[in-house]
Structures are given as C-alpha cells and as structure tokens.
Amino acid sequence: MSPTDIAYLIIAGTFVLGVILLGIVLAKLGRTLDEATIAIRKAHENSDPLFYGANTTLTHVNSQLERVDGITANAQAVTGNVSALTSVFTATLGGPLVKAAAFSYGVSKALKARRKAKGEIEGKHSRPTRRARKGARK
Numbered sequence: 001m002s003p004t005d006i007a008y009l010i011i012a013g014t015f016v017l018g019v020i021l022l023g024i025v026l027a028k029l030g031r032t033l034d035e036a037t038i039a040i041r042k043a044h045e046n047s048d049p050l051f052y053g054a055n056t057t058l059t060h061v062n063s064q065l066e067r068v069d070g071i072t073a074n075a076q077a078v079t080g081n082v083s084a085l086t087s088v089f090t091a092t093l094g095g096p097l098v099k100a101a102a103f104s105y106g107v108s109k110a111l112k113a114r115r116k117a118k119g120e121i122e123g124k125h126s127r128p129t130r131r132a133r134k135g136a137r138k
C-alpha cells in the first residue's frame with residue numbers, strides 16, 4: 001500500500017464518519033420537527049374553544065356597550081333639559097330675585113346708617129364692643 005492509498009482511505013473514512021454524524025443530526029432534527037408538529041396540532045385543537053369563548057365575550061361586551069350608549073344618550077338629554085330649565089329660571093326669576101336681594105341689601109345698609117347716625121347724635125354707640133360686654137358680665 002502506497003501513501004496515496006492510505007490518504008484515500010483516511011479521506012474515505014472521514015467521509016463515512018461525516019455521513020454518519022450528519023445522519024444522526026438529521027434524525028434528531030426529524031424528531032424535533034415531529035414534536036413541533038404534534039405541539040402545533042394540539043395548539044390548534046385547543047384554540048377552537050378559546051376562540052369560541054372570545055367570540056362569546058365580545059358579543060357580551062358589544063351588548064353592554066350598546067346599553068352604555070343608551071345611558072349616555074339619556075344623560076345627554078337630561079343635561080340639555082337641565083340647561084334649558086336653568087335658562088328659563090334665570091330669565092323669569094333671576095332678574096326679580098337679584099333686584100329683591102339688592103333692595104333688601106340697600107334697606108339694611110340704610111337702616112344701619114340711620115341707627116349709627118342716631119347713636120352719634122345721642123352720643124351712644126349702636127352696639128357695645130366686646131370688651132364692654134365682657135366687663136358688663138363681671
């Protein structure tokens with residue numbers, strides 16, 4: 001056997017060893033793909049009830065949203081009615097009430113001024129101070 005034949009044998013042995021290792025890797029990869037296929041199949045089988053439940057939940061949510069829309073529309077109508085009522089109240093009673101309040105304020109100011117003027121004429125204060133009231137109690 002010549003050195004060239006030995007080299008060819010080494011190369012052939014290396015090639016056979018590479019093919020064997022590649023076969024092992026491919027076999028493990030095949031098992032991994034089989035497991036992935038099984039997992040995907042199970043996930044697909046279990047997803048149908050999940051999607052059915054999600055669909056039911058969305059149906060309930062939509063019905064609740066329709067109810068909330070009705071409530072919101074009613075609240076908006078009530079707000080408009082209250083605003084109109086406030087405008088009517090202000091237009092009909094607001095002016096006279098303000099005038100009556102201003103008149104009563106003016107009358108009370110005039111009475112206080114009159115009492116004060118009357119008290120100054122007589123030389124008396126209209127109301128005793130706090131100290132004077134305290135001293136009167138003792």
